[in-house]
Amino acid sequence: RTSATTRRLLCAPWPRMAPLLRAADEGHGALPHGTVLLIPSPDKGGDHLRQIDYDGMYVPSLAAYPSSEGGHAAYPHQAGTRAHAVAAHQAAAAHLTRGLELLDGLPSGAERFKVELGLQTTLGTTRIATHGYASPQVERAYGRARELCHSLGDPPQVIPVLYGLCLFRMVRAELESAYEEGQQLLLLAREAGDKAYVLGCQVQVGVSAFYMGRFRDSQRSLEQAAAQYDPKHHADLAHRHGQDPGVTALSYLSWLLWIEGHPEQARKKSEAALELAEQLNHPYSLGLAMAI
Numbered sequence: 001r002t003s004a005t006t007r008r009l010l011c012a013p014w015p016r017m018a019p020l021l022r023a024a025d026e027g028h029g030a031l032p033h034g035t036v037l038l039i040p041s042p043d044k045g046g047d048h049l050r051q052i053d054y055d056g057m058y059v060p061s062l063a064a065y066p067s068s069e070g071g072h073a074a075y076p077h078q079a080g081t082r083a084h085a086v087a088a089h090q091a092a093a094a095h096l097t098r099g100l101e102l103l104d105g106l107p108s109g110a111e112r113f114k115v116e117l118g119l120q121t122t123l124g125t126t127r128i129a130t131h132g133y134a135s136p137q138v139e140r141a142y143g144r145a146r147e148l149c150h151s152l153g154d155p156p157q158v159i160p161v162l163y164g165l166c167l168f169r170m171v172r173a174e175l176e177s178a179y180e181e182g183q184q185l186l187l188l189a190r191e192a193g194d195k196a197y198v199l200g201c202q203v204q205v206g207v208s209a210f211y212m213g214r215f216r217d218s219q220r221s222l223e224q225a226a227a228q229y230d231p232k233h234h235a236d237l238a239h240r241h242g243q244d245p246g247v248t249a250l251s252y253l254s255w256l257l258w259i260e261g262h263p264e265q266a267r268k269k270s271e272a273a274l275e276l277a278e279q280l281n282h283p284y285s286l287g288l289a290m291a292i
Contacts, residue, residue, distance in 0.1 A: 113151055124138055218252070
């Protein structure tokens with residue numbers, strides 16, 4: 001609680017500052033470090049203060065106060081990533097799309113390309129959830145991200161981009177391309193020491209082989225992935241990859257075991273996939289485990 005005089009002194013600059021920020025086309029991200037913006041809290045009868053901005057980062061409580069301010073281009077990426085992480089995919093797509101629109105205000109060059117690369121890569125994963133793996137929206141996002149990687153000299157961020165394109169081709173039944181490119185990407189991920197995408201690529205190669213009828217190759221890749229998967233270290237991969245690789249590996253292994261005539265082993269793998277998916281609380285992984 002604060003005195004009326006203190007509240008007036010603390011809050012008086014905000015009504016003057018907001019129009020100036022909008023007129024100058026400046027966002028919260030442009031405010032100096034250490035900046036704190038305070039306004040009276042309407043749900044507390046005006047006796048408390050509500051913090052709406054700190055250190056150049058927007059605080060969601062500002063949403064109750066209309067503003068045409070767009071913010072810094074990098075901010076919508078952060079917001080989109082957070083929304084994506086809680087499966088709020090429509091909200092994530094809106095934040096990420098807004099971030100791409102704001103890029104028009106940045107000069108062309110490596111720094112802008114890096115920001116757009118992050119936006120497009122995350123948008124690709126989000127579009128998988130909202131439109132499906134084989135949708136044109138997924139291809140558009142990852143395709144543009146691939147162009148940006150090429151312009152930047154193929155930085156390490158190319159691995160998730162190529163992974164997304166492999167998934168796109170696999171679900172479009174471009175299986176030979178998906179399988180071959182997945183194997184190449186697996187080698188690239190190993191060379192880069194990216195254990196998360198080594199795991200993801202093993203699953204992707206295994207699933208591609210499964211749909212090609214190459215069951216031995218499929219089982220070998222999926223068993224390797226299942227053996228390497230550790231929920232303590234890999235629980236975040238469901239959000240990064242679109243589906244959890246552990247759940248996917250176990251689910252397809254159950255299918256393989258059923259085809260090979262081992263129904264009891266298949267049932268155990270399926271139950272393990274369901275249990276893991278429920279622990280992760282990731283709806284798309286749970287849907288896969290229930291379907292297979």
